[in-house]
Amino acid sequence: MAGLAVTSLSLSHFRSHRSARVAADTRPVAIFGPNGSGKTNLLEALSLLSPGRGLRRATAVEMARLPESIGWKIAATVAGPHGPHEIATWSEGGAARQVAIDDKAATQVALGRILQVLWLVPAMDRLWTEGAEGRRRFLDRMVMSFEPSHAEAVLTYEKAMRERNRLLKDQRRDPAWYAALEAQMARAGAQIQSGRERSLARIARAQEGAGTATFPAADLALSDPEGRPAPEDAGALAEALAAGRRRDLAAGRTLTGPHRADLEATFAAKGIPARACSTGEQKALLLSLVLSNARALAEDTGASPILLLDEVAAHLDADRRRALHAEILALGAQAWMTGTGAELFADLGPRARRLQVSDSAGTSVVTTLDE
8 A cells, every 4th residue: 555755855944953854765764873963853843744843742843953043944745646745833932833835835734634644652651640731642643644634623622712711710700701702612622522432433443353462452542530421512501511610710720621531551362550560561552552553544544654654663572563564564654663773673674764963073973874
């Protein structure tokens, strides 16, 4: 199956890379080098070819190479079933990042209509044991991969909620002000809820018959911290928000809505909640969900998404690494994978492109080892 591919990537003053140019094809890309050399920075740059703040959720200022602080730029050529596109994203002097597609100004949401990018990074290893916010973010990125408009719904909801929370903190009681904001929240919130439910159902179908000991299936469900059922539609959510004003005034924040939902996962074969699984099982469940997401997108769109897998191979034994690589090749996905040594990708042979990243006087240097 054909997939999306970044065939060229250029970085200017991005993180540790003063200047870098990478040429690629449709094969997976194995990136190796010592810790701190700039491998993950390449993946972060690729993640910014999709909507949002990237895999580190960093600010524009944090992504600039210091001490220059003149801004940064990422440019890429993307190949896919609908032809090539030229994508650029940049920030000047710490300002909000801008996007251009084929030399025309574009929104971040437009990126999601051109390519889908999924990732798994070490910080996500704690997903099942830490707070619900990270799990909602993981879920919403999953939804955005299927429905790019989900990003707009989330932004609309969060903006209206911030304004409502400001009224609550100021102890304002004018019902007209609340009603207007709650109507916006209800419309966007209902879209968020339905998108999440559709995506969970789609992931469940993608996992059917695909679960293995290496990549175990997970049963996923949405939950509410107080055990309440989610409002069925925008009207029901608007009513719930209105009914909760007194309680919200006391708390100084909104206590009802999709921003309170949590993602629950259960190791299907064992019936054990993910939070109670071993560290290795939690990692395997996460990897399985990313692969299921990729499988579903490939089936729905005819093109496998781009995968960013940071230091994943280091946590797998040789057999599991081979199984992962076989799954990636079967998907036809361009997976950009990092590791400290070339031996972690040895079984891929000529089926992968290899990049070595090193540090030279505080600047990352990228060397292509095969053409």
